[in-house]
Amino acid sequence: MIDGLAANFLEAELESGGLRNLAALHERGEYGQAVSVFPTVTPVCLSSIATGANVSEHGIPHIVWFDAAQGRVIDYGSSAGAVLAAGPLSVARDAMIEMTRTHLSSDVATVFESLEAAGLATATVSFTCFRGPVTHKIRFPGAVRRGRWFETVEGPSKFFFFNLYESEQLNTPFALRSRASGSVDAYGAAVASQLVERDEFDYFLYYLPDLDYAAHAGGGLSARVALRRVDNHLGTMFEAAGGIDAFLERYVIVVSSDHGFSAVRESSRLEEKFSDLRLLRSRGAGDPKESDVAVCASMRAGAVYRLPGCTLDVRGLASRAEACPATDAVFFMEGEEAVARRQGEELRFRLSGSELLRSGSVDLLDGDIYPQGLERAWHALNAERSGDVLVSAAGGWEFVDLAGRDHVGGASHGALTSADSVVPVLAAGLREPLPVGLSITDFATLARAHFHLT
Numbered sequence: 001m002i003d004g005l006a007a008n009f010l011e012a013e014l015e016s017g018g019l020r021n022l023a024a025l026h027e028r029g030e031y032g033q034a035v036s037v038f039p040t041v042t043p044v045c046l047s048s049i050a051t052g053a054n055v056s057e058h059g060i061p062h063i064v065w066f067d068a069a070q071g072r073v074i075d076y077g078s079s080a081g082a083v084l085a086a087g088p089l090s091v092a093r094d095a096m097i098e099m100t101r102t103h104l105s106s107d108v109a110t111v112f113e114s115l116e117a118a119g120l121a122t123a124t125v126s127f128t129c130f131r132g133p134v135t136h137k138i139r140f141p142g143a144v145r146r147g148r149w150f151e152t153v154e155g156p157s158k159f160f161f162f163n164l165y166e167s168e169q170l171n172t173p174f175a176l177r178s179r180a181s182g183s184v185d186a187y188g189a190a191v192a193s194q195l196v197e198r199d200e201f202d203y204f205l206y207y208l209p210d211l212d213y214a215a216h217a218g219g220g221l222s223a224r225v226a227l228r229r230v231d232n233h234l235g236t237m238f239e240a241a242g243g244i245d246a247f248l249e250r251y252v253i254v255v256s257s258d259h260g261f262s263a264v265r266e267s268s269r270l271e272e273k274f275s276d277l278r279l280l281r282s283r284g285a286g287d288p289k290e291s292d293v294a295v296c297a298s299m300r301a302g303a304v305y306r307l308p309g310c311t312l313d314v315r316g317l318a319s320r321a322e323a324c325p326a327t328d329a330v331f332f333m334e335g336e337e338a339v340a341r342r343q344g345e346e347l348r349f350r351l352s353g354s355e356l357l358r359s360g361s362v363d364l365l366d367g368d369i370y371p372q373g374l375e376r377a378w379h380a381l382n383a384e385r386s387g388d389v390l391v392s393a394a395g396g397w398e399f400v401d402l403a404g405r406d407h408v409g410g411a412s413h414g415a416l417t418s419a420d421s422v423v424p425v426l427a428a429g430l431r432e433p434l435p436v437g438l439s440i441t442d443f444a445t446l447a448r449a450h451f452h453l454t
């Protein structure tokens with residue numbers, strides 16, 4: 001699973017001839033595409049990949065969201081590795097421990113839980129949605145003392161997580177040495193090749209997050225360099241089995257991503273449209289009872305939570321969000337129906353089973369530009385901890401995040417648009433051909449079906 005790999009980007013890179021190992025896999029297997037969930041941000045997408053559940057079911061609504069139960073804004077940061085590198089500890093703890101331990105719904109099973117319950121050995125590296133049946137002790141007792149981290153987490157039987165949790169002693173480099181030069185992926189690659197050499201797993205979710213980091217920082221050119229490193233890492237893993245053909249005799253492989261990315265040229269602060277209201281601050285003091293709204297914006301997606309003291313209704317909040325220059329479309333619930341607004345026009349919709357009911361400007365979201373846009377927005381709106389108004393950014397735009405950061409000059413993701421949402425799927429060895437119309441929620445289903453667990 002390569003974080004942030006857009007389908008159109010991989011296709012162009014394969015065409016250019018610079019990817020030896022991915023091209024070899026492409027020759028031997030099949031190619032398809034999958035659509036991500038919304039918002040197209042890593043914690044939301046990884047939770048769908050790990051569980052097979054959509055946003056309406058798995059409990060992780062956004063990369064930054066208002067937790068009514070605790071009365072505070074939870075911010076996972078742009079990635080677990082970036083959070084750990086940047087601190088503070090409470091953010092790292094939410095992203096790396098609490099997301100899987102307490103935020104992920106207990107009503108859904110991870111693929112690690114499903115497979116281990118059937119007696120299979122599962123493995124993962126650096127993957128943040130790791131809930132499994134085996135207790136692992138943290139390897140840095142100093143961090144436990146200073147930051148009061150839980151000493152243990154529950155993960156798959158073979159669990160490798162940024163040198164903090166390692167279920168067995170392997171020869172691994174320090175994961176957070178230099179994100180810019182791909183040190184988390186180098187750590188993952190060391191784990192992957194040694195796991196393959198030992199051939200001790202039935203299922204391995206190999207997660208490579210550094211392409212996303214590179215794309216944010218430097219856009220497509222940086223992502224290209226990172227993708228070549230990923231290609232080399234895959235080659236090393238194939239070699240550990242005796243080459244790609246020997247690897248494919250032993251394993252089924254699916255290479256994909258959680259979301260894509262698009263270039264960022266401008267940014268805007270969603271909160272500015274709510275500056276006359278009492279904003280719940282993510283940092284420092286803030287009391288939800290004394291606040292009107294929590295505005296949770298990050299990358300190319302935003303969420304506005306209406307708090308009890310607010311005199312504006314949800315539609316009023318949505319029109320504020322619609323007026324932000326970075327906004328492309330806004331979504332909110334009105335009774336049993338959802339409302340989408342874009343460029344002053346309005347569409348009402350509702351997903352009933354798999355049937356989409358629409359009225360108003362029914363062509364508001366072109367299916368090529370917003371793949372499965374209304375279905376994905378419906379799931380996001382119907383998540384238990386969803387914002388009252390959800391916002392998708394326009395092409396080239398990004399929302400400044402709660403820490404005041406943006407990726408202008410680089411790339412980002414989060415929106416409903418196809419560049420952010422469509423990911424490539426390279427697969428070899430599956431019993432059935434890759435289905436058409438894949439979603440990233442299907443990867444867990446494919447794994448369970450492979451082991452006859454559906």
Ligand SMILES: [Zn+2]
Nearest residue numbers: 004042078212
């Ligand atoms: Zn990202």
